[in-house]
Amino acid sequence: MNYEDEFSQDEDDDQDFLLDDENYAMSPSASQFMYRRQRLSSTNSGVVQNVPKLMDFIPDDIDKKHDEMFQFEDDVKLSYQDIPPPPGLSLKPGNLPPSGFGPSTSQGKPPATVKPIGFSITRIGEPMTQPMEEVEKPKPFAVEKLKASEPGKRSSSKSPSRQAKADGWEPPKGLTPNASSHRLSQLAAISSAPATPKRQRRRDAATKELVNLVVVGHVDAGKSTLMGHILCKLNFVDQKTIHKYKQESSRQGKASFAFAWVLDETDEERNRGITMDIARTFFETKHRRIVLLDAPGHRDFIPNMITGASQADAALLVVNANIGEFESGFDKGGQTREHAMLLRSLGVSQLIVAVNQLDKVEWSQDRYKDVESQIKVFLERTAGFTNIKFVPCSGLSGENLIERPNESCDLRKWYNGPCLIELIDELQAPKRVVDGPLRAIINDIFKSTSTSLSVSVKVESGEIQVNDKLYIMPNADQALVKAVTNDDGGASDCVYAGDQALLTLFGAFEPDTIHPGHVLTSGGKDALMPGRRFMARIVVFDIPIPIMKGTKAELFCHSLCEPVTFVKLVSEISKNNGKVLKERPRCLARNKSGMVVIETERDVAIEPYTVCKPLGRITIRLNGQTIAAGIIESRTD
Amino acid sequence: MKQIRRSIERGGPGFVTLLPDEAEDMWHIYNLIRVGDIVQSQTIRKVINESTTGSTSSQRVHVRLTIEVEKIDFDPSESTLHLKGKNREENDLVKLGAYHTLDLEPSRKFTLKKIEWDTIDLERLDTALDPTTQADVAAVVLHEGLAHVCLLTPSMTLVRAKIDMQVPRKRKGFTSQHEKGIIRFLDATAAAFLKHVDFKIVKCCLIASRGFLNQQFMDHLVAYADNQGKKFTSEQKGKFLLAHSSSGFKHSLKEVLEDPNVAARLTDTKAQGEVKALKQFFEYMSIEPDRAYYGYKHVAHANAEQAIETLLIADSLFRSQDIATRKRYVKLVESARQNGANVLIFSSMHVSGEQLALLTGCAAILRFAMPELDEEQMSDDDEKRPEEESIS
């Protein structure tokens, strides 16, 4: 008998076990190093120059009370001001702290090494000298000279992946290194790959401006009916289709839902008579192209509403004016308030309020005034909207939608202002970050094979052209843009920040590994680097149970929804002046504000608010309730 | 679990020989065995014989291994415990001091020897030997594209299957893609359910989602089972309970178990007691925060003042590889009990225990308010992240 041999298998085992141990000890720290180094290098190179500005997201309203911000009570003073504040907003310099520490603290200090809390908090009181500037970047000289239309130059200069391959980062086939270390090296390669040169192409100035409009409000306020009716009136739904809907719906005894069916397309939605997921469609007004996002009003589907609202530039809040119905939608438990607060924390600041279903109250002006004033107090004082327009209408009978009421309508007796479509036509498109680094958020994957993906994206920054070589974060999958379709249907070879688009991507994709909330980025030092631990500044909503260390919840950011844990409560801060009230508090109770460290279970594609606003605005929900909203300050893994 | 032999001195050395029966037992054993303990069990090894002519033949022989434990891995999905360590008893097959692995699993007898059996160990042993097996519960939490199929035993929540699929959203003019995606997802979830849920054991099946997906899944499951020739009997159908959860993430199970309708259906298990106590702690935190504290420093301080009414403590703290840490918490438990506190040791294999573990693992509801504690900084210890566990 040979005893040595018989246990050789066992010994192998034990070797594995030792190696394992080594890996355990090594990889986290190694990964930390890798991540940090990248962060630092990109910070030092001056990409991240702006420091978080509290006013941008949780702004201090200088001459109002701050204590009760975000509370859902009416008696509360507003303190939740908007980004960007309307030009000409006058500030009272007297109320501002001295501005001495602005630029000197902000430059050259990588947030990863300095104490990030103190660092950013000193910024809170910084005056809004240039609050409107977008993340401003020094324009590289080379860019100016590079014409995208020169095909030869373009293909040779931009090819991050090819370049990267030459650097030897792509492992030879058949050799499968440790997956995570492979991904790390891939991330390193992506950020050191040459950036896609900026291109000079711009959308034809003559095209109408694009506005992404989300329609929100309590369930049964009439959102879908209203928008369906408008689409019909504007001939964006053909007569045959609406005729069919009218017949089918009345056959099912749901005739009043015919217009809603334009947007509520799934069987489930039609059978139940409620919208369950965002319906996205397109229409044009005289001066605008509108991407319409019809949100569900039911509280269970708020996650879908958030996805829609996070893509929006403006919102239409529909309220039901009918006696009792307005009240139930507006009281606690109704969605009117929560939707409005969410819009506000998602950065949507232009708001039209449609006081709907006035046909049910015989077009009573008193009722209209009553509803308007109640909503107005809440929206201005509590939610902090400054840019609100009101319009009376009926989505079902169609008055005051695309034309002002005619003589025969009772509304005419007391209203001769603009109709709804006129207000929509006046919505402003925000300044788009077209020359920023590419950030396109995947919000749907509707076809996927191992070699190609059809995805729907919202471009938040930068632009995408056919043949671009991109990366899908957080998994760093490579993708080649094969086709681009603008969301208004037409094929197009380029889409810009602000656009909704359909893309066909080529690459090697594992099934079910790419999800909504993944982000397309291009190579280079501006590339998005995913992470799972972030420092965030949050405002706690009016919730019964305070946030504690270890609280597990769901993180919403752009189209992403991931489980998240509060791993550290860093400090409680004053909403008034941003001063630290308490270090390491035991909990953050309702309406408090604080700095926290949050951690997701897997890497996510989000980044500091100062780098890209839509990727840095977060909402946190638990048990079907929004518990906090805030901004990402820095990545801390 | 059966006890075959026992010779233990309370607070001193001793050994016990046990025969585990089921997954639950393995969890208890995992909580009993620590680095430094001696474990002895039979195992099978392949022995290769080489004849004088040079030809070889292999043979499977039973070997008795006695190892001093250096590493413990628990695999809940396989219900096995992998131990690694140095051999302590030489025999003709195994050299002294050689590294070996030893797997423990249901129906495999073993002996555990410790230098010190403390209160927590002895309690754990008693719980493990208590034959009153409680009702088992199956739960599915889901949202469009994500489902967790779980089994809930008295001390564990086992995720039997996680279905994570990309379901296309509704898109203008292409609703069938969404509907097909949902069907594909429900099919996968139903298949996982049938594979993992054994109606002979399970007394109650919770199906929880937001919106109407729970009902939709239920209908789909009934039809799916029918198609597979496993038609549900009306008795089986009676075991289902639809509930609300705000998502399909695993942590939303907590929300489901807190639902009074669900709680009423489940017999009053230990797990339910934990869910209730944690909920109560959170409620105090919101209305009377001076009566709710967490973290070792604050809790120990409150205990010194005999202020603790209920002590909530995660069992992961007792698994600590650092003996001093374990001792500290054992002491805290013993002292709190002496002071009349109700002590609840949470299983970190349940969602409520997982949540408590994240909240430093140690929390207390006080008899009276102690606002002065709030002034004290939390200790650095409590800032540490919960230990990485080796549960695979």
Ligand SMILES: Nc1nc2c(ncn2[C@@H]2O[C@H](COP(=O)(O)OP(=O)(O)O)[C@@H](O)[C@H]2O)c(=O)[nH]1
């Ligand atoms: N009388 C009247 N009914 C309306 C009006 N708008 C919507 N409705 C009805 O309210 C119900 C809910 O409408 P829907 O568009 O699905 O509401 P949503 O949940 O906000 O999208 C439907 O039966 C509509 O016919 C309106 O202006 N007047």
Ligand SMILES: [Mg+2]
């Ligand atoms: Mg609707």
